[in-house]
Amino acid sequence: MSYDVIIIGAGPGGYVSAVRCAQLGLKTAIVEGRETLGGTCLNVGCIPSKALLHATHSLHEAQHSFGKMGLKGAAPEVDWDQMKSYKDDVIGQNTGGVEFLMKKNKIDWLKGWASIPAAGQVKVGDETYATKNIVIASGSVPSALPGVTVENDKGIVVDSTGALELPKIPNKMVVIGAGVIGLELGSVYARLGTEVTVVEYMDAVCPGMDKDVQRSFKKILEKQGLKFIMGAAVQGVEALKSKAKVTYQPKKGGDDEIIDADVVLVATGRKPYAEGLGLDALGVKLTERGQIATDAKWATNVPGIYAIGDVIEGPMLAHKAEDEGMAVADVIAGKHGHVNYGVIPGVVYTTPEVATVGATEEALKAEGRKVKIGKFSFMGNGRAKAVGQADGFVKLIADKETDRVLGAAIIGPAAGDMIHEICVAMEFGASAEDIALTCHAHPTYSEAVREAALACGDGPIHA
Incomplete structure (x- = not known):
């Protein structure tokens, strides 16, 4: 079987690119090793976290706002297992929708994990497929933190994926990192009654954001019950049988300090993921930060191989990947692909x-x-x-x-x-x-x- 385009990764960048390629008349396949399509975003990222944010915001409104509006009655009780089921149902609706789009646009789903033996070839399992073009859209994974071992299955020291599946609501949670992921998931658990402490190395939340917003945002979150320890360098996390100890060095100096928590969420960003593709053997150039280097048309230095999304430079945002997915499809089809990186919200x-x-x-x-x-x-x-x-x-x-x-x-x-x-x-x-x-x-x-x-x-x- 040969294709005009094989796209590796079925996240927002990959599946959107696949649909656009098919719309432009290109014979297209997409490679995905997960049981469901949609990548990190739909399965363990953007979509499930928004489901939990919505559910817990509704809880907060019932607890704190309904009475003011004349809505009387007992406050709702939290059924954590049911809330997670609601989240899973939302995931299923979205990932099922992507699978429908693949069938509708006659895009083949090559199930498994990909490698690239040579330009023009993609291997999935024992099968090797010929293709004129390859688009790498393999996304990103949570960044590791020195001195910290994440074990999602134990539910004590977790990353963003593990935080979506905690067996029970913790009494105390330490969030390492005051970026988008840490603040969103920290908000979820704070609304559920968890005592949430955010430890951040920088002096402001959401580093790089407008300073007026940073100041106001932190104050508002503090009113909602989140506690912040700013300018603190985490030295390590010790996971015990049912809790963890977080050791950090205050920026002002002095002795290390320790915080106890039932759960520690490591939310220190994400890094590009291209493991197993064989990029070294192919001679694909990387940036100093480990991203795949591309030109203005998302092409790598190896002819016929392109890359988009979290695996290349730029903000790690699903909609940025989607824009690049459509643009690279246009380029492959001989059209003009364009992304205005100055206007990405x-x-x-x-x-x-x-x-x-x-x-x-x-x-x-x-x-x-x-x-x-x-x-x-x-x-x-x-x-x-x-x-x-x-x-x-x-x-x-x-x-x-x-x-x-x-x-x-x-x-x-x-x-x-x-x-x-x-x-x-x-x-x-x-x-x-x-x-x-x-x-x-x-x-x-x-x-x-x-x-x-x-x-x-x-x-x-x-x-």
């Missing part, structure tokens, strides 16, 4: 949500760019106050001379959806005034975006 799905796009104020000023800032608090937004989510703000960054929108940060309700208005504006090279002059429905959260745009000019109305 990032979202943290806590409550409130945090969403960003483009450059930060700090980065632009470091470049010597003259900018103007439009900021508007959700305290001035009627819809946000009506649903009890008035914490947070919209921050818009525009060029001081041209008024062109250069970036934005939102912390507030539905931030992950609202950010796309700004993404579209940036794609079209819009000015802050363009957003300010666009009628926004009332009452909506999105009015806060308009107010932030007005703040770049003569000033907002409701502040």
Whole structure:
């Protein structure tokens, strides 16, 4: 059997690329060794964590907000096994949907783990398939931390995958890392009644994010019960029979300190995964950080072999991989593939949500760019106050001379959806005034975006 394209990995980058290749008339196969399609994102990442975030947010609302709204009754009890079953059902619906897409588009699923014996060949199990093009979309895995051994099956020292399947709700949890994954899963367990302590090496949560958002976000999470130990270097984790001890070195110096926990979640980021593909033997070049090196058309230095998603440079985001998947399909089909890396949003799905796009104020000023800032608090937004989510703000960054929108940060309700208005504006090279002059429905959260745009000019109305 021979193909025009074989894609290795059925995560968001891989399966989207496969569908796009098939739509363009290319005979396509996808290789996946899991029992289900969808990769990390659908199976043990984005989708299951969002199911648990939704379930626990509903619990929090019932416990803390329903009474204020006149909804009386006993607070719901948590059935942890049923909650995990709900999460698994959500996974099944999504992974089943991807399998349907493969069948609909006549894409062959080569079940097993791939290796690449030579350019133009992909081996799966005992079978070797010929192909004109190979797309590596093998994704990423949780990063290891020196001095820490993760054993998900024991449920004491776990990574993000293990945190989705804990046998019981812990009384105390230590989260190592105040990035997106740590804060989302930390929020889940804090709502379930766990005492959550986040240990972070840097001085701010979500390193690299807008500093105004970092400060506000941390304060809001602290109000929700999360505790933070910042500027702390974890020295090791000792797993005992039913608990663990985390040893860390305070940045201010002094003796090492120890925290006890029932569960330790190691959430220190992710690293590219290309194990078993045989890239060394093929001579595929890697970057200094272990990513597959590609050119502007996602091609490696070996003709006919491309790479996309978490395994190459750039933010490890499912939607970035999807964009690259569609673009590389266009390139292989002889069309022009394009990804605007300057307009890729990032979202943290806590409550409130945090969403960003483009450059930060700090980065632009470091470049010597003259900018103007439009900021508007959700305290001035009627819809946000009506649903009890008035914490947070919209921050818009525009060029001081041209008024062109250069970036934005939102912390507030539905931030992950609202950010796309700004993404579209940036794609079209819009000015802050363009957003300010666009009628926004009332009452909506999105009015806060308009107010932030007005703040770049003569000033907002409701502040």
